[in-house]
Amino acid sequence: MADKSKKIKVLDKPEKPAQGIQASFYLRYATSAKSTFALDIDINMPGQGITAIFGESGSGKTSLLRCIAGLEKNASGRLNVNGECWQETSIFVPTHKRSIGYVFQEASLFDHLTAMGNLHYAIKRNHQAVNLKLLNQVISVMGINNILAQFPQQLSGGEKQRVAIARALLSQPKLLLMDEPLASLDTARKLEILPYLERLRSLFNIPILYVSHAVDEIVRLADHIVIMRQGKVITQGGITELFSRTDLPLGVSNEVGAILECNVVEKDKQWHLMRVTFDGGELWLPNVENVQDNTQRIRILASDVSLTLSPHTDSSILNVLSGMIVEITNDEDPAMSLVRLRVGGNYLLARLTLKSLQKLDLAMGKSIWIQIKSAAIVR
Numbered sequence: 001m002a003d004k005s006k007k008i009k010v011l012d013k014p015e016k017p018a019q020g021i022q023a024s025f026y027l028r029y030a031t032s033a034k035s036t037f038a039l040d041i042d043i044n045m046p047g048q049g050i051t052a053i054f055g056e057s058g059s060g061k062t063s064l065l066r067c068i069a070g071l072e073k074n075a076s077g078r079l080n081v082n083g084e085c086w087q088e089t090s091i092f093v094p095t096h097k098r099s100i101g102y103v104f105q106e107a108s109l110f111d112h113l114t115a116m117g118n119l120h121y122a123i124k125r126n127h128q129a130v131n132l133k134l135l136n137q138v139i140s141v142m143g144i145n146n147i148l149a150q151f152p153q154q155l156s157g158g159e160k161q162r163v164a165i166a167r168a169l170l171s172q173p174k175l176l177l178m179d180e181p182l183a184s185l186d187t188a189r190k191l192e193i194l195p196y197l198e199r200l201r202s203l204f205n206i207p208i209l210y211v212s213h214a215v216d217e218i219v220r221l222a223d224h225i226v227i228m229r230q231g232k233v234i235t236q237g238g239i240t241e242l243f244s245r246t247d248l249p250l251g252v253s254n255e256v257g258a259i260l261e262c263n264v265v266e267k268d269k270q271w272h273l274m275r276v277t278f279d280g281g282e283l284w285l286p287n288v289e290n291v292q293d294n295t296q297r298i299r300i301l302a303s304d305v306s307l308t309l310s311p312h313t314d315s316s317i318l319n320v321l322s323g324m325i326v327e328i329t330n331d332e333d334p335a336m337s338l339v340r341l342r343v344g345g346n347y348l349l350a351r352l353t354l355k356s357l358q359k360l361d362l363a364m365g366k367s368i369w370i371q372i373k374s375a376a377i378v379r
Helices: 061-069 117-123 132-141 159-171 188-205 217-223 239-245 353-361
Strands: 022-030 036-045 051-054 076-081 084-090 101-104 175-179 210-211 224-229 233-238 255-266 273-278 281-286 295-301 305-308 319-330 336-343 346-353 367-372
Touching: 022 061, 036 061, 036 224, 036 233, 036 295, 051 084, 051 217, 061 076, 061 101, 061 175, 061 210, 101 159, 117 132, 117 159, 132 159, 132 188, 159 175, 159 188, 175 239, 210 217, 210 233, 217 239, 217 295, 224 239, 233 239, 239 255, 255 281, 255 346, 273 295, 281 319, 295 346, 319 346, 336 353, 336 367
Parallel strands: 051 210, 051 224, 101 175, 175 210
Antiparallel strands: 022 036, 022 076, 076 084, 224 233, 255 273, 255 295, 273 281, 305 367, 319 336, 319 367, 336 346
8 A cells, every 4th residue: 555645756946047148258260360369258248138249349349249149160168048058068059040130230131122021031031920910010110111112222221221120120039139230321320220229128128239339329229238358358237337437438538428317307398408307316408309208318428517616506507416526537638537426326427627626626525516518418
């Protein structure tokens, strides 16, 4: 007779696969007859949102994306994407079996197909039935409904790139790679396409790796940033955190500045301004008529911030904040200094002459008033 008192062993539940993108690669190749380049990275990146891969030309940004896409078969290492192993010591998932979408500098559309034909090619290649809901959503988000019947040669550069992004999304990838997708566009076309890329971040739950060396693009789009130099990752972190650091100024000295995530609380139709709040105060900035979101990401350049010892009401400057100096460092220019300011739970940067620093007797821990021109705030 069976022993009914015998307990059934309960197996431990398997551990949940690690989320995020874990990438470790080593790749060396010749760049000329006498020199070589080595990519040597080991990083963990978020499994959602837009992660910018930033660095100067030749820092290894595109090489990293090619390794992730499986296009560099000589690269050793490992790659896990939200719990799926694509590369390990004895594992190498070929490119065509990796669930990725890839958008290059050039749109690379099929010239013999209309815009809609290019979209249907992506669906057919994915070996799935047409998902009309997804198709209509992608067409709407990328704003291409009125150009679907046109051929690539009839489209502008910005329109071609929007179709290319839509095509990548319709393959339903688990990871979207974008290699300087705006680099070949002029300023007007860039400004045309940036709002569509911003919508990707909020509407599609797909991690995006976005390669660029353009600070203005990264500020508009990225949630997280990885900074590369000479084939290595020198640091990474949240976009607002890194842009407010003084030891790692991004871009040339006149582009150093901080980023704030703000809430829109008022739109003044009389003066065409909007009032936004953040953890530290409020700001007035020029209104943009087609802005519908209640949140705004703004950038304040260090060169557009001035400091005073007392608040001034007899000035044309509308934005005056109270803050404290937490750091003073040397600037690239020997005549200048970079001052880091804490404003509530956020940080700003101010670029001042050494003469002004001495004149106001500025030092760490000193309370200060911060002035910012509305017209200078960048979105």
